[in-house]
Amino acid sequence: MSVLIYISLIVGIPFCSGAPYQAQFDHELHRLAEILGGLHHLRGICATNKNRNWRDMMQELVDAEAPSGPRRADLIASFNRGYGAFQLIYRKCTPSAQIAIRRHLLEGLRLSSNLIEFYSD
Numbered sequence: 001m002s003v004l005i006y007i008s009l010i011v012g013i014p015f016c017s018g019a020p021y022q023a024q025f026d027h028e029l030h031r032l033a034e035i036l037g038g039l040h041h042l043r044g045i046c047a048t049n050k051n052r053n054w055r056d057m058m059q060e061l062v063d064a065e066a067p068s069g070p071r072r073a074d075l076i077a078s079f080n081r082g083y084g085a086f087q088l089i090y091r092k093c094t095p096s097a098q099i100a101i102r103r104h105l106l107e108g109l110r111l112s113s114n115l116i117e118f119y120s121d
Contacts, residue, residue: 037086038086039101
């Protein structure tokens with residue numbers, strides 16, 4: 001299943017109330033945004049996943065989550081942090097960049113799956 005499908009499933013998750021759940025949800029959501037940012041940069045230099053536009057996926061995530069004010073800004077900052085970090089490390093596609101792509105895809109899938117499993121009961 002693709003990251004896009006997992007992200008779209010997040011929209012329908014019944015949300016558990018309470019501060020601890022909100023903090024964990026926000027942490028995982030921000031990490032997912034960082035992953036999308038990193039993949040967006042790597043896609044540009046490695047020309048991989050041509051059918052995937054990670055920035056568009058991030059926009060879908062923001063639209064689905066519909067955060068406002070500081071929460072929205074923080075989520076976007078997470079995406080930009082992921083992009084910027086990889087921009088500093090990878091200026092061209094290398095074997096290491098290819099490994100980073102695979103690892104980020106796997107982490108994004110795992111994280112999305114965990115979010116769905118944890119919050120969908």
